[in-house]
Structures are given as structure tokens and as C-alpha cells.
Amino acid sequence: MATKSTTKLHSKDLRQLGYESDKAISIALDILNSRELRRLDKGSALAVLKQIKDDPFQYVRDQTWRPLAQELVPQPNRDVALNPNIKDYRRYGEAFIEDGARKQMDTAMQLPVTIDGALMPDAHQGYGLPIGGVLAVDNAVIPYGVGMDIGCRMALSIFDVPPRYLEQRMQELKKLLHNHTRFGNKEVFKSPADDPVLERPEFKEIGVVRGKHEAAIKQMGSSGSGNHFVEWGVVDITEEDSELNLPVGQYLGLLSHSGSRGLGAAIAQHYTKVAMNKRPLPPEARYLAWLDLDTQEGQEYWAAMNLAGDYASACHRDIHRRLSHALGEKPLAKVENHHNFAWKETLADGREAIVHRKGATPAGQGVLGVIPGSMTAPGFIVRGRGERDSIQSASHGAGRRLSRTQAKLQVSEGELRRLLRDQGVELIGGGLDEAPMAYKDIHQVMAHQRDLVDVLGSFTPKIVRMDAGGGGGKSKYGGE
Template sequence: MPVKIVLNKNAQQGSVPVKIYTDEIEPQALQQLKNIAQLPIVHSHVAAMPDVHLGKGATVGSVIPTVDAVIPSAVGVDIGCGMNAVRTSLHAHQLPDNLKALREAIEVKVPIGQGRHKMISARESACKLLAPGVDRLFEKHPGLLKRLHQPQKTWVTQMGTLGGGNHFIEICLDENNAVWVMLHSGSRGVGNAIGQHFIQLARKDMAGHIRNLPDKDLAYFSEGNHHLDDYIEAVSWAQEYARVNREEMMRLVLNCLKNFLPKFTLTSEVINCHHNYVMRERHFEQDIFITRKGAISAKKDQLGIIPGSMGAKSYIVRGRGIAESFHSCAHGAGRKMSRSAARQRFTRQDLEEQTRGVQCRKDKGVIDEIPAAYKDIDQVMDNQSDLVEVEHTLRQVICIKG
């Protein structure tokens, strides 16, 4: 679809445009985007992906380019949240007729919700690589320790765990009935602690200027503030933790599959991408920070993952490298209804009907993740056909929610 350009006519001089890849956007989310566009640190324009919706701190589905500054609340507390997917040599006919036992076995191997591993040695090699970085963070920022229960152990025992909310593990089939494993998670408790710590520091640093901000959640660190360098170091570590966490979960899931399925191999398509992060990149002939809040990188020929809701299709895509979107695209279907509204509106029977054919929880604890609470993934994909091309279309047969 043509990009919709919104100009903030009542904003202060210097406000940049907002370029939106959908006509479906709630007024509150649009106002959030306008608020971001007023900040003097924003470069060129703000881009909003087709799955855009109201978020905490900043709009989910937004791509925010900033010059020599970063907004911690825009990155949020689930730092490095993203997707991991692999295609196996298995096909649908090799799966067991009853998938419940396989789902339950995966739930035992990979702790979900608030669960964590009891044995810290299981992921020792992965944690050993990350240990020096987190030790430096705890030394430089003792306030982080107060935000974590048993901080030195928490980040280790949560390695290779799913978490809650919309995080998931799925077994999927593509258009050729090949079996894929796909999962969604982030940096767990330690990433949350880092996010909250630096969000509060940014608000404290800007205490004298907070009235000049369109939203207190948009407090930022700018060049010359030592907290900016500290934050970039911390957020980079959390993003790496999130990436490794997904790899560890994937390893655990694949090992579990070996106990139920014929011998298999992995194809060359192994994808691990963030959709909640900040990176230094070059756009429009300038080196800037790019914050993708619910968006993935879609550089030319780069593979990415765009999941639908539980019960809907998901897509493996290849980026087209479009400059206007800052080489970005949507990260999923995007919510169209809050969790509380979904719980009030839908019943367990509704959940069972909308997830028919998928082996998953169908209890009231996951009603807020019902497919009807999300946007139509096909419409999202239509709206970003200029940004990505579809490589594979997936449908889940097992879905494990946190």
C-alpha cells in the first residue's frame, strides 16, 4: 500500500513526519507516534509498520531513528525480544498422530512462564561467554542487583527458558509440509532489570526538562551523558543474552524431538532475529541509532520471521531493503485488543474454536492470546508487500505459550 504520511501540524517547529504502512491505527497509537516525532533527536522521519499499536513507553511497530541519543523506554524492558526458526528434514507424515505427548515433553524440557532451570550447569558454555559482560554491569550499576532475586544466579538459571506473555514455542508445517521449529522470547529477568534501571536513570537525568517532553516515557540519553555509553553497553549485552537464550531453547526443543521422531537434519535456513532492540546503523547518509520497537530488520535479501497469532499463519520473509522503512518490516500480527479486553470478551469455547487443529493449551489462562485479539496477519502482509517478499508460509500444529 502507499505510505501514509502524517504531519504533526500542532507540534513545535522541527517535528518530523510519521510514515505509516497501514490505515488501521488506533488514535492513542497515532498520538504516541506524533509525540516521538516532536523530539529534537529524531532523524528524518518516524516509520510505523503495518502491525502498529499502542505500547508502553513507545508505539509497538515503530522504527525510531535518533541522532547521538537513545530513548530507553522505546527499547523497553523485554530487550532483544525476537524470533528463532529452523527448518528440519522432517515432513508432516513423520509426526505422530497425537501431538499432546510431544507438547508436554517440550514443556518439561523448556521451563515456561516464571519457571527456570534447576541445574545451572546445563547451559554452562553459553553462560560462560556472557559472564564477563554481566559482571561488569553489576559492578558499574549496583542498582541492577536490587531489581533481581538472587541476581548472580537468576540470569544463569533463566538461560534457555521461555518466559510468559506472548512468548511461544511452535512446531509448524510449511507449504511443502516440511517441519519447522519456531520460538519467540527475549532477555528474561536480567533484560527487564536492565531496562527498568536505565529508564529510571533517563527520567532522573532529564528531571529538569521533563516538562518539555510530550511524554515522560520519552526521556532519553544524549551524546556527552556517560549513561548513554553505559546503556549501549548494557543493552548490547542483553540483546546478546536474548539471542543465545533462543539458541539454547532451540537446542533443547530439537533434542526433545529426537526422542519422538525419526532421525533428521537441519536445512540451511536458520534464522535468529531481534524485534525489540537498538543498533547503530547508517541511513540517509548519516550514522544514527535505530530503535525497532516491535519491528525487524529487512535489509536486501535478509531473512526474517513474521509470526501470526496462535491459530494463524506465520511467514518466513526476505527483505527488500527499502530505505523509507529504514530497512524494516512488521514483527507479527500486532494486537488489536488489550489483554484485559480479550479476557472480558472471549470464552474458553471461543479459544477452542479459534485454535482447532492446533495442539496447545485451551484454558482460560491463555484467552488473552486468542487469535481474534490480533490483527489479520494476511492484511499485515499485504500492507508491507513493498518491504518484504514471502519465502515460506507456516501453519502451526503445536503451540506452547508461556
């Protein structure tokens, strides 16, 4: 029997939910009548519309509902003007950076507090600052310049185990990922690990942080949804480095990508609202509202942001501890870096600044990092070159070529299954929105940042686990 269409939803239904603006109602009905949602049942449609009405900030990053969420976000009187001129900034790989990301960066370069900026070759449109955007500002912090997933990071452990172990013990390694990782909002460990970060005073001193303490305890050691993953793969060290202290050769590697879970999201949402109310900006810049670091709110956010970053690191530490113990091996070397954060740094001209890297990897002189590709493309172990034009930054990955919605519409299950099989990759969980076809060519991205990083080696995924979207860890595309 066919599902009842939401085309029978009328404006009066939305007004009963509390929608008052005719424009918002029109936008909502247009979205519901789109090809993607026109078969959604009425009850589900009303439920999501109520959620958006109650907290539009939750949906400003959603590809489908973004126009409605943006219309519903409170619009205070605008009393801060942008600079008429766009400050010059360096764009890496500009030819394949979408216009939306460039325009967002242009707007960021018009803020009165902006000192300098750069756009990385993996850049694509986000909210506030584009993903791949680097922005240096004067004595202020922009919550949406950091992003929703505060402290999101990469962590790589390298083991003295030959790569053939992956083929010989494939089922065992898949089982280890099943048993010792958790993903999404529903999966947590029955007995989560303890960590000193959970005893930090910020959990008592900052209201929004205090409210997420229990969730932070439960989610310790778990990974988020979307593009977050834990994977086994082959590490190929091609250049020796004193800090890595590894001979050239191949090793077994464990790579994880995740952030600060519900804690970071709550901090981002709360302080973005605070910033937007205190610093109202024109529509195109409203998500770039900042908090002065001399204010109580600015200091609170800075402390909460650093806590979220440390919590994200603790989660990765637990992931790698669990899997290293289960594997029965201690890592020879580790590399970790984060890419949704703000740092106090001294710029090349000697000025002190707050440097936001939203989806950008720190690449100061000698700083190590990992830049991943996709589930079928290699990532790279890099050493920063301290390039001043990029504000000592590099890309944080390949960057999206297709939005999540576009990927679901354009990529078929059969196509993804064939690609995984051809590349010899086992996928546990995952979905079409994270298909490799949704990402830019990592080799092109790396070619556009030769001046920013030196490549020390690569990581090629072989067994990948991601959020199954409620599928209980199983995948339609291969794996368990």
C-alpha cells in the same frame, strides 16, 4: 461465600501505605471499583497498591493499573521542550492503526534528537515509542524506545522431517515441549545450561547487570510469559533463497518467541529512571527520555542492551538445542531476528543514526526474518527489501487488536476452545489474553508491507506451548 468487596477501602487505607496525592488516591479507588476489580479482596488490593507505590515503573505497561502508575512516576522539573512541528514519517496500513499508536509516534517525531521515523502496519499503543514504531535519532538512545523486553526475538529451526510427523507423533512432540521448555517467572531448569554470555565482563562492571547475574544463570533457556511461545508447526517454503538453501516444499519447523527475561526488564527500568531524571520532558513525552551516547550512562545502557540481546539469543539457542537433540534431528536451516533493540546505522542520506525498532523487524536488503501471526494463523519467513521509507524495517507480527484486559472480557473459553479445535491446534498453557481474536489479521498486515519484504515461505503452528500462569503447564483449552 462471596468475596469481600474493595469498595470498603478508604483513602486513609492508602495514606497508611504512603500515598500522599489526593489525585493518586482517587485514581486508585476508581480502578478498584471498576467492574474488573470490585470483587478483589482487601488484602490483595492493599498488596498490589503497595507494589505500585514502591515501584510504579513495574506497572506503567499494565492495562489496568497504568493510570495510577503514570501518576506515581516521579515528575522532575521539565526543562526540555519538544519541537512544535511533527516531522513527517511514513505510516504503513494507517487505516487500521489505532489513534493511540499514531499519537505516540507523532510525539516521538517532535523530539529534538529525532532524525526520521516510520510506523509499521502491526502498530499499537505501548509506552514511550509505540509497538511497531521505528525511530532514528542523533547520537542518543531511548530506553523505552527499545522497550522492556530487550532483544526479544524470533528463532526458527527447519528440519528434514515431513509434516505428517506432526499428526503421527503428536503426543510425543507435546511431551518434548513439556520436558524441554520452561515459561514464566516460576519455571526454570534444575540444571540450566552454561553459555559464554554468562561470563561477559558487563556482569561485573555494570551495577544493575551485576544484580541480575544469578537470575540470568537460572533463567537460561527459559521463555517469558505473555505472548512468548515455543511451537511445532509446518514450514512451507515457496521460494528458494541462497541463504536458506532449501528446496521448495514442506518441513517440520520449531519456532520460538522470547526475550531477555528479568535481565532485560531490570536494565530497561533502571535506565529509564536515569533518563527521565536527566532529561525531563513534557508529560506526553516523558517515557521518551534519552541518554546521550557520549555520556557514561549512555555507554552503560548501550553495553547492557547489547548484553541483554546476546543473552536472549543464547536462551533461544538453548531452547532449540534441547529440542533438536530430543527430536534426534539437526536443523537444515535456521532463521533468527530480534525486534526490541537499537542499532547504529547509516541512513539513506548518509547520516549516522541510532535506529530504534520497538516491535519492528530489521528488513535491510537480503536480511532474513520471521513475522508470526497468532496461534491459529500462519507466520511468514521473509527477506528484507531495504526500503528507505520504512528505515529498512517491517512489522514484528500481526499486532494486537484487543488489549489483554479487553480480550479476557470479550473472548470466552468456549470460543477459544472451538477455534483451536477447528484449526487443529493443540495449546499447552496459554490464556484468553493471547486468544487469536485479540490479534489483527496477519494477511492484512502482510498486504500493507509488500514493498518492505519478500515472502519466502510460511510457518503454520500446530502444537503451541505458552506460559500457563501458574497452571503447571496444563490448559483449559486443549492440550495437556
